[in-house]
Amino acid sequence: GNSVTQMEGPVTLSEEAFLTINCTYTATGYPSLFWYVQYPGEGLQLLLKATKADDKGSNKGFEATYRKETTSFHLEKGSVQVSDSAVYFCALINPDTGNQFYFGTGTSLTVIP
């Protein structure tokens, strides 16, 4: 079946620190992988995505590379800001099994000045 395992939080970092949030997945075939972000009081927003192996998604300084050999899609940012404080969800869609998302548990990030 399909599943996403995501690093548990909460994560607290100082401003300008390096961020990694680990995400690994289980799926048959060739899923598309996503990172969604949820700011306080708002809905999930697409942060970045990758649709095939070795693709790198990037947005707002965040990056994640689709690694088929390690079934991973770790989220990274070189220098976090206070405004990055949010909950981050790793997710996949598997065309072989329909259009639903499979989500990780979410990782809460707090960045302190």
Place this chain on the structure above:
Amino acid sequence: GAVVSQHPSRVICKSGTSVKIECRSLDFQATTMFWYRQFPKQSLMLMATSNEGSKATYEQGVEKDKFLINHASLTLSTLTVTSAHPEDSSFYICSARGKRRAFFGQGTRLTVV
């Protein structure tokens, strides 16, 4: 701005009462909407897929008589939690599929006391 509006964002209700959650796509027509539920420290899990004008398709283990889904128009789907109990307390989030991607509501935190 938000393209999917979910209302209410928080609701507290008494055991035995029913609660309705609305999900509206604001500037596009969504033939398909999804309802997810998240228990504390767990993944968002798909509850049901809602297609406009037809009955919702429920995932295994989700009681269709308890979680009533209505998708009466291309811009509105509702989830009604009937005869709510404390174990129904959870975070519910809807997703509406546009032509190229999915958009999420901000979620509803339901607390049943």
